[in-house]
Amino acid sequence: MSAEISIQDSISAAIIEILQGAKGELNCDLPEAITLDRPKNRDHGDYATGIALALSKPSGKPPREIAELIKAGLANRLEITKVDIAGPGFINITLAKASQGGVIAKILSDGKKFGHGKVLDGKSINLEFISANPTGPLHLGHTRWAAVGDALGRVLSAAGAKVTREFYINDRGVQMDLFGASLRTSAQGEPRPEDGYHGAYIDDLSKEIVAAHPEILKLAEPELTHAFRDYGYQLQLDQQQSVLNAFGTKFDVWFSEKSLYEGNFFAHCQEVLKAKGHVFDLDGATWLRTTDFGDDKDRVMVKSDGSLAYFASDSAYYISKRERGFDICIYMLGADHHGYVGRLKALAACNGDDPEYNIDVMIGQMVKIMEGGEEVKLSKRAGTIITLEELVEKVGVDAARYTLIRYPVETPMVMDVDILRSRTNENPVYYVQYAHARICGVLRNAAELGIKYGSDQIHPELLVHERERELIGQLGEFPRVVAGAAELREPHRVARYVEELAGVYHRFYADCRVLPLGDETPSELHAARATLCSVTAQVISNGLELLGVSAPEKM
RNA sequence: GCGCCUGUAGCUCAGUCGGAUAGAGCAACCGCCUUCUAAGCGGUAGGCCGCAGGUUCGAUUCCUGCCAGGCGCGCCA
Structure with missing residues (x-):
């Protein structure tokens, strides 16, 4: 900066x-x-x-x-x-014309850092997203967050925040046990549990487990089911991690729910909340009085039979985040979890925090997928799902990421696989990438012609064409767009900006010849325009970088 | 019943603290490659910004009420 x-x-x-x-x-x-x-x-x-x-x-x-x-x-x-x-x-x-040269000089001097700012300087942000159960592959809903969450992380960092990207692993509880039972019954040719997991991947996993650990079948219950659960968990988590890695989404912390109950951390959390005066016992259960802070109803943490309610983990996890020093905890949740907003905010308030500042819950609407003109129904349990991996196979990482990011998360979106697969310019990612590749081509030619461009070749007084003025003005907007995207938690703004910039460049290119024609002698105007091209490529590349989408030099 | 989200061009969707003539892509139609990437550019056509009130100099934007669609409302996770 x-x-x-x-x-x-x-x-x-x-x-x-x-x-x-x-x-x-x-x-x-x-x-x-x-x-x-x-x-x-x-x-x-x-x-x-x-x-x-x-x-x-x-x-x-x-x-x-x-x-x-x-x-x-x-x-x-x-x-x-x-x-x-x-x-x-x-x-x-x-x-004044000359004052526009400042933008070009600044892009040249800042390079990859152009657009970075400090509106969020000094903020320590915990960005939690995806947090899928390790009981199956990542599906389309997770994929939206994988793209948007990762892009938001990049945008927040560019705005100066210290960001920790975190994936919360639900590695304990009823779902894990059902997962283990589903794997065991699959291996032993028994009917699956009624409310268990039914996808075909369960059979594949159980075969893989038995092949790698043949001795497992000698175990008696409950060790048998537990062994299936634990081996299955490891395989499934590895699979999720490698898929996300290939998708370009990286996490700093993989946070285990189970770890909340190691040592006496959970007891400590209960003490903390109790000390603030919002914990009470009723009917043999332990509750948090979230209605003190606007929640619809109070929430059970420890059930009357002594087992833990889901909210127990939620509260301990939040306290863990705050005790690890995060000022702002961002939760990215699906629309089917919007009922959580009230209780999470109330939880923060119960902890003595400011729910409007310390907690930021983003609700992402559903993603539908169309194929062959029909909606593909998503049902994880039934196994008829489009997974992240399948989507990437069909349309590629860049198109998948870009499409998922370019809409605000509160918009329910429809992805048409046929269109995305067709690799035409119906997908705006190609429009943007093409602009970048086009500039790189021009600059390769400029180098061959011996035309110099760079910080000593700006010549702002020569860039008087309307298209040049537009382009320079648009380039200057980038830092504000990034800052706005970070403050509003709306990375789609970066995508929309980059599309607009690509359009402005294409129009400039159509009207303003950059390189000398035929035996024309290279002039300062050629150099100035080549310089303008190079800074445009820089900004497109910086924008795409924030989205985790590649900026190819050739297409 | 209560709560959250959505409703803008034929389709998919943008639209920042309330601003000037409401935008883009696709689809349709008409043009533009003898030299830098035509995955591009220019033009035409296409609108009751869901409906009805209110606030104001000014409302797609804010408020209220309706209509339509999606999703939630457990000592499930």
């Missing part, structure tokens, strides 16, 4: 200063920062703001009068050519 501030920031600061100078006159609260939008209509300049309209009401002054005040204050700034007041009081700012 370079120490320089962007041009938007410096103009924003200048406007704030002007307004503060007139505070007596305005007599109202002023915002901390001014948002400068890039107007769609180019007649509206390079940046526009509706701040005068927004301040009109609280100050009791006509918006145009406030706009005039700002215009006068900005008049002498070197980087600004023109300030117009339009319509009811919009302020349109046109930048």
Whole structure:
């Protein structure tokens, strides 16, 4: 991160200063920062703001009068050519040509770090996602989080946060026991338990276990089922880990639920919550009074028969996260778990935390998959599932990741396998990757022609074409997009930005010849445009990197 | 019944603190390769932003009520 501030920031600061100078006159609260939008209509300049309209009401002054005040204050700034007041009081700012060169210089000096910022500097974030049971393959719902969670982790890190990516393994409890029983019955040719696991992968796993450990069948119950459970667990976890690795999703911590009950950690957690005064006993069970903080009902931690309710692990796990020093705990959950939001927030409050700050629960809507014009129903137990692995086989890692990331998680999405498999430009990932490959081709040719490009070849005063202006402006937006994506936890913004940037580049390319034609002599304009190409490639590549999608040099 | 999410072009979907003429891709139609990657570019057509109120200078955006779809509401995990 370079120490320089962007041009938007410096103009924003200048406007704030002007307004503060007139505070007596305005007599109202002023915002901390001014948002400068890039107007769609180019007649509206390079940046526009509706701040005068927004301040009109609280100050009791006509918006145009406030706009005039700002215009006068900005008049002498070197980087600004023109300030117009339009319509009811919009302020349109046109930048000096040379000032746009700053963006190019900054991309060149920051390189791979361009776009990184510090809006989340100093925050320690625990990012938990996927957290599938180790009782089967990862399916489509997990795959959405595998892509989005990983991208969010990259975006948060780029915004300056210290991020720990964590996968919570439900390695104890009823589901694990059912898994063991399913494997054992499969190996012994018995009917599966009613509510057990029925997928064909169970037969494969049990065969693999028996082949590797033939002596297992000599065990008596309950050791027999436990042995199947434990061997099956290890194989399934290995499988999940290798699939995620191939998908480009990495975790810092694989957190075992079982470990919460090692030593006296769980007892410690209960003591902690008890000390805060929200634990009570009723009907022989131990409860947490989450209704103190807006939950629908109180939650059982230890059941009356002494066994542990699921919420016991939830609460101990949260306390573990906080005691390990994380300020913000992000949970990425499926829509079928949205009922958890209330109890998790209440749990944080019971622990004396701020539920609006220390906990951030993201709810991802369902992913449907269409094939041959029909919806493929997902049912893990029945075994008719599309797994992460199968999806990648069909469409490839880049297309799968990109498609899953480019929609906000609260949007229920439909993936059409036939379209994704067709490898046409119906998939925007190709559009973006193609722009990158196209630039790399141009730069290879530039090198052959001996055209130099780089920090001493910016020549901003020559880049006066409308397409060049658009491209430079779009490049300058990247840091703000990354910061916004991080603060709002919306990595899809990076994908949308990169698509737009690719479009702006393609239009530039169509209208502005980069390299000399025929025997034309290479000029400074050729060098300046080649430099602009190289920084565009850098930004596309940086954007795709945040999504975990490759930026090919040739296609 | 209560709660959360969704409803925007034929299809899949964007739309930031409420802003200027509501956008993209695909599909349809018409153009553009004698030199940098046509996986591209330009153009045409396509809209009751689910419906009805409210707040305001201004609402796709905020509030209320309805309609439709999805998902939840256990001492299950």
